[in-house]
Amino acid sequence: MQVLITGGAGFIGANLCQSLELAGHSVTVLDNLSTGFESNLDGTKAELIVGSILDTDSLAFASASADAIVHLAARPSVPRSIADPVASHLANATGTLNVLEAARKDGSRHVITAGSSSVYGANPTLPKHSDLATRPVSPYAASKLAAESYTLAYGHSYGLPTLSFRFFNVFGPLQAAGHAYAAVIPAFVDAALRGEPLPVQGDGTQSRDFTYVDTVAAVITDAINRRVTSDDPINLAYGSRTDLLGVIRMLKELTGDDLRVEHGPPRAGDVPHSQADDSQIRSLFGDVVPVPLEIGLKSTVDWMRTVI
Numbered sequence: 001m002q003v004l005i006t007g008g009a010g011f012i013g014a015n016l017c018q019s020l021e022l023a024g025h026s027v028t029v030l031d032n033l034s035t036g037f038e039s040n041l042d043g044t045k046a047e048l049i050v051g052s053i054l055d056t057d058s059l060a061f062a063s064a065s066a067d068a069i070v071h072l073a074a075r076p077s078v079p080r081s082i083a084d085p086v087a088s089h090l091a092n093a094t095g096t097l098n099v100l101e102a103a104r105k106d107g108s109r110h111v112i113t114a115g116s117s118s119v120y121g122a123n124p125t126l127p128k129h130s131d132l133a134t135r136p137v138s139p140y141a142a143s144k145l146a147a148e149s150y151t152l153a154y155g156h157s158y159g160l161p162t163l164s165f166r167f168f169n170v171f172g173p174l175q176a177a178g179h180a181y182a183a184v185i186p187a188f189v190d191a192a193l194r195g196e197p198l199p200v201q202g203d204g205t206q207s208r209d210f211t212y213v214d215t216v217a218a219v220i221t222d223a224i225n226r227r228v229t230s231d232d233p234i235n236l237a238y239g240s241r242t243d244l245l246g247v248i249r250m251l252k253e254l255t256g257d258d259l260r261v262e263h264g265p266p267r268a269g270d271v272p273h274s275q276a277d278d279s280q281i282r283s284l285f286g287d288v289v290p291v292p293l294e295i296g297l298k299s300t301v302d303w304m305r306t307v308i
C-alpha cells in the first residue's frame with residue numbers, strides 16, 4: 001500500500017516509516033520540518049515532501065496517490081501551546097481538518113490520527129477509559145480534542161474509514177532532547193549521559209503510562225494492514241504507571257551512575273497522573289506485544305549514546 005505520513009520526519013513518524021516499510025508498504029512523508037528532521041528518515045526509502053498541512057495544495061499533492069494516511073503532524077507539547085495557543089490550534093485542529101478534507105475528496109482513504117491522553121486532563125479517574133469525560137487543561141489538549149472530534153465526526157458524517165488513537169507519553173530512539181520543550185524521558189537520558197542533573201519539574205511523583213515507540217509503530221502498522229477503524233477513540237498504551245522517580249531509579253541501574261536530580265517548579269498544564277485503560281487496544285490489536293518500559297529505556301539509552 002502507499003501510505004502518507006504527515007509529520008513523518010518527526011520522532012514517531014520516522015519510527016513508523018521504518019515499521020511500515022518492513023511490512024512492505026511504500027511511504028510518502030509530508031513534513032514542514034518545524035520539529036522534525038530530514039535525517040530521521042535516513043535508512044528509509046520514504047519520499048519526503050517538505051510542506052505544511054496548512055497548505056492545501058501541498059496536502060492534495062502529497063495525498064494524491066495514498067491508500068492510507070497516518071496523520072501525525074502537529075505542534076506537540078503542552079508548554080509550547082501555553083506559549084502560543086493560536087499556533088497550536090492552527091497546526092493541530094485546523095491542520096487535522098485539512099487532512100480530513102483531503103481524504104474526503106476520495107472517500108475510500110483510511111485515515112489514522114494521533115490524539116493525546118492529555119484530553120483527559122482534570123478528570124482524576126484512573127485508569128483512563130475512553131468513555132470518561134474529557135477535561136483539557138492546556139491549549140494543546142484542547143486542540144488535540146478538536147482534532148480527535150473532527151476525525152470521529154468525519155467517520156460518522158462521510159463514512160470515512162477513520163481511527164483516532166490517544167497516545168500516552170511515547171518515548172524511544174529519534175526523540176529529540178536538548179531543547180526547551182523536550183519530553184521527560186529524552187531530557188532525563190540526555191542529562192544522565194552528559195553527567196548533568198536530571199531536570200524534574202515538581203516532586204517527581206507524577207506518573208505516566210510510558211509507551212515505547214516500537215509498540216506504537218507496531219499497532220499503527222497492524223491497523224494499516226487490516227484497515228482497522230473505530231467509532232470511538234482508542235487509548236494506545238498498555239495500562240502501566242510509573243512515576244518520574246521510578247524512571248530515574250531505572251536509569252541509575254542502566255547507566256550504573258549515581259544520577260543527580262534538580263527539582264524545578266511544577267509545569268503549568270501538566271496532569272498529576274496518567275494510566276490507560278487498555279481493554280480496547282488489547283481486543284483490537286491482540287497480536288501486538290507491548291515492549292516493557294525497562295527494555296524500551298535500555299534501547300533509548302543505547303541510541304542516545306550514539307548521538308551524544
Ligand SMILES: NC(=O)c1ccc[n+]([C@@H]2O[C@H](COP(=O)([O-])OP(=O)(O)OC[C@H]3O[C@@H](n4cnc5c(N)ncnc54)[C@H](O)[C@@H]3O)[C@@H](O)[C@H]2O)c1
Pocket residue numbers: 006007008009010011012013030031032033034035036037051052053054071072073074075076077091095114115116117166167168169170171183
Ligand atoms: N510523543 C508523545 O508522547 C505524544 C503523545 C501524545 C500525542 N502525540 C502526538 O503524536 C504526533 C507525533 O508526535 P511526535 O512526538 O513524533 O512529535 P514530533 O515533533 O517529533 O513530530 C511532529 C512532526 O510534525 C511536523 N509538523 C509540525 N507542524 C507541521 C505542519 N504544519 N505541517 C507539516 N508537518 C508539521 C514536525 O516537523 C514534526 O516532524 C503528534 O500529533 C503529537 O501531538 C505524541
